[in-house]
Amino acid sequence: MKKHKRLEIWTFVTIGFFILFAIFLVYPMYGILKESVVTPEGKFSLEQFKKFFSNPYYSQTILNSFKVTIAVTALTLLLGIPFSYFYSFYRLKGAKILFIVSVLCCMSAPFIGAYAWIMLLGRSGVITVWIKEHLGISLGSIYGFVGIMFVQAFKLFPLVFIYMNGAFKNIDNTLLEASENMGCVGIKRFFKVIMQLSMPTILAAALMVFMRAFADFGTPLVIGEGYRTFPVEIYNQYLGENGTNHAFASAISVIAILVTAVVFFLQKWATNKYKFSMNALHPVEKKKPKGILGVLMYIYTYALVAIAFLPQVYIVYLSFRNCKGSVFQEGYSLMNYEAAAKKLLGRSIKNTLMFGVVALAIIILLSVLIAYLVVRRSSVANNIIDTVSMLPYIIPGSVVGIALVLAFSKKPLVLTGTITIMIIALVIRRMPYTIRSATATLMQIPMSIEEASISLGASKLKTFIKITVPMMTNGIVSGAILSWVAIVTELSSAIILYNNKSITLTMSTYVAISRGNYGLGAAFAAILTVLTTISLLVYLAVSKSEDIKL
Amino acid sequence: MSVEIIIKHACKKYGDNVIIPDLNLSIKKGEFFTLLGPSGCGKTTLLRMIAGFNSIEGGDFYFGNKRINDLDPSKRNIGMVFQNYAIFPHLTVRNNVEFGLKNRKLDKAEIKSRADKFLKLMQIDSLAERMPERLSGGQQQRVALARALCIEPDVLLMDEPLSNLDAKLRVEMRTVIRNIQRSVGITTVYVTHDQEEAMAISDRIAVMKAGVIQHIGTPKSIYQRPANLFVSTFIGRSNIIEGELVVENGNTYFKLKNGNKVQMNNVQKKHQKSQPIVASVRPEEFLLCDDMKQGHIKGTVKDSVFLGLNTHYFVKLETGEDVEIIQESTISSIIPAGAEIALRINSEKVNLFTKDGESNILEGVCNDNVA
Numbered sequence: 001m002k003k004h005k006r007l008e009i010w011t012f013v014t015i016g017f018f019i020l021f022a023i024f025l026v027y028p029m030y031g032i033l034k035e036s037v038v039t040p041e042g043k044f045s046l047e048q049f050k051k052f053f054s055n056p057y058y059s060q061t062i063l064n065s066f067k068v069t070i071a072v073t074a075l076t077l078l079l080g081i082p083f084s085y086f087y088s089f090y091r092l093k094g095a096k097i098l099f100i101v102s103v104l105c106c107m108s109a110p111f112i113g114a115y116a117w118i119m120l121l122g123r124s125g126v127i128t129v130w131i132k133e134h135l136g137i138s139l140g141s142i143y144g145f146v147g148i149m150f151v152q153a154f155k156l157f158p159l160v161f162i163y164m165n166g167a168f169k170n171i172d173n174t175l176l177e178a179s180e181n182m183g184c185v186g187i188k189r190f191f192k193v194i195m196q197l198s199m200p201t202i203l204a205a206a207l208m209v210f211m212r213a214f215a216d217f218g219t220p221l222v223i224g225e226g227y228r229t230f231p232v233e234i235y236n237q238y239l240g241e242n243g244t245n246h247a248f249a250s251a252i253s254v255i256a257i258l259v260t261a262v263v264f265f266l267q268k269w270a271t272n273k274y275k276f277s278m279n280a281l282h283p284v285e286k287k288k289p290k291g292i293l294g295v296l297m298y299i300y301t302y303a304l305v306a307i308a309f310l311p312q313v314y315i316v317y318l319s320f321r322n323c324k325g326s327v328f329q330e331g332y333s334l335m336n337y338e339a340a341a342k343k344l345l346g347r348s349i350k351n352t353l354m355f356g357v358v359a360l361a362i363i364i365l366l367s368v369l370i371a372y373l374v375v376r377r378s379s380v381a382n383n384i385i386d387t388v389s390m391l392p393y394i395i396p397g398s399v400v401g402i403a404l405v406l407a408f409s410k411k412p413l414v415l416t417g418t419i420t421i422m423i424i425a426l427v428i429r430r431m432p433y434t435i436r437s438a439t440a441t442l443m444q445i446p447m448s449i450e451e452a453s454i455s456l457g458a459s460k461l462k463t464f465i466k467i468t469v470p471m472m473t474n475g476i477v478s479g480a481i482l483s484w485v486a487i488v489t490e491l492s493s494a495i496i497l498y499n500n501k502s503i504t505l506t507m508s509t510y511v512a513i514s515r516g517n518y519g520l521g522a523a524f525a526a527i528l529t530v531l532t533t534i535s536l537l538v539y540l541a542v543s544k545s546e547d548i549k550l
Numbered sequence: 551m552s553v554e555i556i557i558k559h560a561c562k563k564y565g566d567n568v569i570i571p572d573l574n575l576s577i578k579k580g581e582f583f584t585l586l587g588p589s590g591c592g593k594t595t596l597l598r599m600i601a602g603f604n605s606i607e608g609g610d611f612y613f614g615n616k617r618i619n620d621l622d623p624s625k626r627n628i629g630m631v632f633q634n635y636a637i638f639p640h641l642t643v644r645n646n647v648e649f650g651l652k653n654r655k656l657d658k659a660e661i662k663s664r665a666d667k668f669l670k671l672m673q674i675d676s677l678a679e680r681m682p683e684r685l686s687g688g689q690q691q692r693v694a695l696a697r698a699l700c701i702e703p704d705v706l707l708m709d710e711p712l713s714n715l716d717a718k719l720r721v722e723m724r725t726v727i728r729n730i731q732r733s734v735g736i737t738t739v740y741v742t743h744d745q746e747e748a749m750a751i752s753d754r755i756a757v758m759k760a761g762v763i764q765h766i767g768t769p770k771s772i773y774q775r776p777a778n779l780f781v782s783t784f785i786g787r788s789n790i791i792e793g794e795l796v797v798e799n800g801n802t803y804f805k806l807k808n809g810n811k812v813q814m815n816n817v818q819k820k821h822q823k824s825q826p827i828v829a830s831v832r833p834e835e836f837l838l839c840d841d842m843k844q845g846h847i848k849g850t851v852k853d854s855v856f857l858g859l860n861t862h863y864f865v866k867l868e869t870g871e872d873v874e875i876i877q878e879s880t881i882s883s884i885i886p887a888g889a890e891i892a893l894r895i896n897s898e899k900v901n902l903f904t905k906d907g908e909s910n911i912l913e914g915v916c917n918d919n920v921a
Binding site: 446448449451452453454455456457458459460462467470471 | 601602603622623624625626627628629630632633634636638639640649650653654694697698701707
């Protein structure tokens with residue numbers, strides 16, 4: 001019999017993605033690889049890698065990054081899991097506030113937190129000085145390993161919190177009752193049943209924290225001092241004061257990607273050991289916290305959130321303090337904001353919002369299409385698209401930045417320094433997350449819904465637009481808020497790509513702080529904080545959901 | 551406008567895996583036709599080929615005179631009801647029902663009046679503005695049916711539409727479906743694995759097994775004169791008893807393994823010769839004898855289940871076979887386990903098959919399946 005394959009619109013979408021990914025993902029990554037192993041004379045050489053591994057000055061940076069990231073991951077789990085447990089299993093007063101504030105904590109740009117902590121606990125930080133004057137105790141150094149760990153852990157534990165809330169919500173109460181029936185209660189039940197049931201989520205949260213912390217550029221830059229991590233080293237090699245070396249920066253990038261890839265696959269391997277799905281028919285009923293344990297619970301949760309939120313509050317406070325250069329002075333005024341207004345404040349806000357809206361729109365569009373291709377038009381080609389689209393997940397932001405610059409600073413496509421390249425970077429950085437949630441959502445939608453639409457006379461395209469997309473958006477939008485905030489606070493790729501025209505609020509903050517204009521930086525940071533807060537509140541009001549999905 | 555459906559030499563393959571080798575079928579205009587069979591027999595596959603959601607690897611499908619093989623599913627003018635109803639969760643009941651009408655570029659007043667008509671017919675007009683998540687299973691089913699019917703399709707296709715409902719609602723809804731189908735008069739193809747549902751609802755039934763139609767006929771003919779052993783065991787309950795066919799003095803007998811003979815007056819001419827056979831005896835076709843000597847076969851009662859109208863007995867025959875028999879419940883006590891009983895076989899109702907079970911050797915088999 002004749003077997004004609006119908007050429008439909010999706011075939012062209014597939015081809016379109018191949019072209020798009022080839023240009024903006026594969027080609028730049030290939031560029032990085034090429035730069036790292038090909039000498040300017042065009043010969044293959046592992047010189048750069050040899051330099052990296054033979055000189056501890058450089059190889060130490062990956063090791064340092066690895067050490068501090070492992071510490072951060074462990075600490076966030078240690079902080080976040082009990083927090084989520086108390087939040088999910090007990091009826092705490094002010095739970096909603098705890099939730100919103102902790103989400104706000106993880107939404108700030110990391111380096112701003114680091115900067116605020118220096119203002120508080122640094123060598124001449126207010127708390128350090130106060131304690132020294134009044135109690136005569138000198139606090140340890142906040143700089144280096146401890147500082148990076150401290151700042152990142154308090155910024156990232158809410159990720160664990162959000163993830164774990166989802167897992168705890170899916171635990172069926174009857175499972176807990178069953179374990180109680182068999183004599184397993186209290187702390188034993190927590191470790192033997194609840195933790196085991198949540199293992200897939202714990203691993204997912206750990207990976208998320210690891211990726212964020214490992215690739216974080218801002219925190220170690222501000223607070224790391226002598227403790228050198230690889231994202232900073234890449235940046236130094238690329239734009240550094242001691243002469244630049246693109247080839248070497250590329251080599252470090254390749255090594256960093258390999259490390260994250262290994263971690264990524266290790267996590268996948270570990271997760272496979274815990275393959276089960278749960279759906280609670282009888283969600284756990286929240287108990288009222290009682291007695292001394294209840295008091296401790298309240299102290300723990302509120303203290304944790306207060307500490308994590310302190311930097312942002314302090315930054316807002318600082319923004320109203322009089323300031324001259326890097327020295328804050330007595331008295332309050334709007335002088336920092338006035339200075340900011342003269343320093344591209346308008347353009348920064350406009351760019352920030354514009355990049356956010358445009359990048360988010362593109363991300364959602366691409367994610368919906370890719371999810372459809374992968375789930376409904378599964379083929380070798382579309383599976384390749386799916387895999388390639390996940391690549392940015394393991395590529396640190398600064399590497400994305402360098403790759404794009406290397407790829408698009410020469411003809412035929414010159415994009416360096418444009419607004420377009422900023423948006424491309426943001427899309428690449430954030431797309432994998434949205435694709436995951438879009439794919440997961442589409443898998444939940446039974447095929448028969450689309451068939452019903454077609455049988456009722458709607459064309460395939462109309463079915464996609466009128467039925468599939470509206471049904472998918474609920475799932476996508478819940479993840480969009482985090483994408484939005486991540487885009488707005490993006491530093492690591494933006495720092496390599498930005499210029500005067502494409503400056504954002506985050507970049508303005510960074511520039512001000514790095515030049516020692518602390519008051520000005522505080523003003524920019526405060527505006528950024530207000531912007532993310534408003535975004536979150538608007539989202540919560542519109543979606544009416546208490547949940548945030550990642 | 552309902553049409554006749556003709557399927558000639560249909561073939562369905564997934565790679566090298568043949569699901570339906572060669573299937574012929576013709577469904578009359580306005581008929582309620584059911585595809586019945588165990589899961590994996592290809593009934594849903596065939597339905598989806600008619601709908602256009604499965605590719606057709608061979609053969610021709612006609613709606614009336616129109617060949618539909620290459621017609622886009624959206625142009626076939628079919629109404630389809632899915633197992634999970636496939637109600638659009640983001641649209642209200644009314645918008646769900648109007649969805650198909652809006653694709654047909656009718657004017658607004660027409661859309662509304664048609665939707666109203668079917669909302670009313672399915673008795674869901676009071677739910678019109680609700681979102682689907684606030685509907686019960688039965689209500690969703692009614693929405694799905696109203697949505698499928700209001701586009702006035704040529705053919706209505708239903709894929710196990712009642713399997714997600716509870717037992718009581720299932721019985722109620724099948725009456726609703728039957729009545730609506732009669733009043734609209736639309737050609738309907740219905741897929742189910744529930745033989746009781748099929749019997750209750752259909753004009754004709756096609757019993758399928760492994761992609762091959764075994765028997766097409768009315769519920770009555772399929773139940774009483776099944777074309778082969780598979781149909782006889784799949785439809786209703788059957789006890790399988792082995793024996794022989796013997797011809798003596800011009801009379802034909804079914805000879806049981808214990809040597810007793812049952813005279814058969816309805817064996818087809820061509821089969822009237824001595825041969826090993828299998829008999830399918832339905833539980834109600836065993837008659838309990840008061841006189842132990844009158845019986846064709848003896849047995850021992852193992853257990854009994856009292857179900858009100860009838861009492862079921864599980865009996866071990868003297869020939870070693872386990873059978874189930876049904877007796878109308880009596881006021882006197884139930885036969886106790888361990889009791890010896892004698893049974894007669896109702897020779898008018900029993901069915902005899904060739905040894906391989908492939909064909910019924912009795913007269914009166916009505917099978918529209920022309921291979």
